[in-house]
Amino acid sequence: MSLNSNYVKKLKEIIECKKKKKYFIVHHNADVDAVAAAYALYKISPDPKIIWAPLGISRLARDLISKLEDPVNVIEGDISLQEDAFYFIIDTNSIEQIGNFPFTxxxxxxxxxxHHSENPLFKSALLYIHEDRTSTCEIVYEILRYLGVTINKKIAYALISGIVTDTARFKYAKNSTIKTVCELLDYLEDVELxxxxxxLEEPSLKFDRSKRIALIKAFQRMSYEDLGKVLIVKSFVGAFEGDAAALMVSTIADIAIVGAQKDEEARVSVRVKQWLVEKGINASEICRKVASEFDGGGGGHPAAAGINAIGDVEAIVNAVVDEFRRTIKDLKI
Known part of the structure; x- marks a missing residue:
């Protein structure tokens, strides 16, 4: 479902409703794009409202909220949901990414x-706004323009931050992305891009001790498979699996698959070099396919995706490796 006048009219009615509480829900370890998009929608909505992160938010996203110096009701962890309310799932294409939310x-x-790969299951929602953009913040900016609401300095700053991080500092930006950022910068007269x-870069350089150790262990436990033109690596950590996969792809690997096991929950992060995406590799599709085999959820972007499931993380990681191997063979890479 894309943006059009009918959907925007319905969305306007929902956002402006003062009788029902609004929950703006973000995914596991929510990134800046998710939190910034939720923040913008939160700010234009009347009370009662909250931003809910059932599985927590990332440190960088938390730093953004602090930087804005704007009172925001953000709740992490389990809460009791009001039945007579509206629920907004932001920047998520897998229901498993938001814990035990009563979807049906x-x-x-x-x-x-x-803005991730489309999930057919979500089409049964009251409104499913899915657009081919490099960030959810870009979609939210379009929504704000359609609604004709006032975009203040803090909303503009948050949306730009989400776009910057989700495009990897514009590495994956489209021309339309740059146009959106330029328009948002007009609201920031005294702030330079x-x-x-x-x-946004500074916190990432200040690794805490636990992250450093997790990354060291990821490389210590790493194994690889050489497919000729493609080098696949896999590893296992207790946490920071996304950071580990990203670091591996940025340094030595073409495809990195890193798993983490927490009790019965298995989390897998996948990163792929851009040249493979251009050849037809899609990490999101592979993660979704493998996740379905383990009764979990998966998805994301062609170059960065993940899986959340209940089961043995090693079995899931191996299944992802197998699927990449088959796909590479089919595409004759």
Whole structure:
């Protein structure tokens, strides 16, 4: 479902409703794009409202909220949901990414806004706004323009931050992305884009001790498979699996698959070099396919995706490797 006048009219009615509480829900370890998009929608909505992160938010996203110096009701962890409410799932294409949310029971009050690979299951929601954009913040900016609401300095700053991080500092940006950022910069008369980027980069350089150790262990436990033109690596950590996979692809691997096991929950992060994406490799499709075999959820982007499931993480990682191997063979890479 794309943006058009009918959907925007319905969305406007939902956002402006003062009788029902609004939950803006973000995914596991929510990134800046998710939190910034939720923040913008939160700010234009009347009370009662909250941003809910059932499985927590990332440190970089938390830094953004602090930087904005704007009172926001953000709740992490389990809460009791009001039945008579509207629920917004932001920047998520897998229901497993938001914990034990009662998806089927809330379909008639559920709004989903996302830019990842389309999920057919989400089409049963009240509104499913899915656009081919490099970030969810770009979609939210379009929504704000359609609604004719005032975009203040803090909303603009948040949306730019989400775009910067989700495009890897514009590495994956489209021309339309740059146009959106330029328009948002008009709301920031005394702020330079370079300063926003620098602010977003600085926390990533200040690795805490636990992250450093996790990354060291990821490389210590790493194994690889050489397919000629493609080098696949896999590893296992207790946490920071996304950071580990990203670091491996940025340094030595063409495809990195890193798993983490927490009790019965298995989490897998996958990263793929851009040249393979251009050859037809799609990490999101592979993760979704493998996740379905383990009764889990998977998805994301062609170059960065993940899986959440209940089961043995080693078995899931091996299944992902097998699927990449088959895909590479089929594409004759």
């Amino acid at each position: 029971e809330t379909l008639d009050r559920l709004v989903i806004i996302d 370079k300063d926003i980027i620098r602010t």
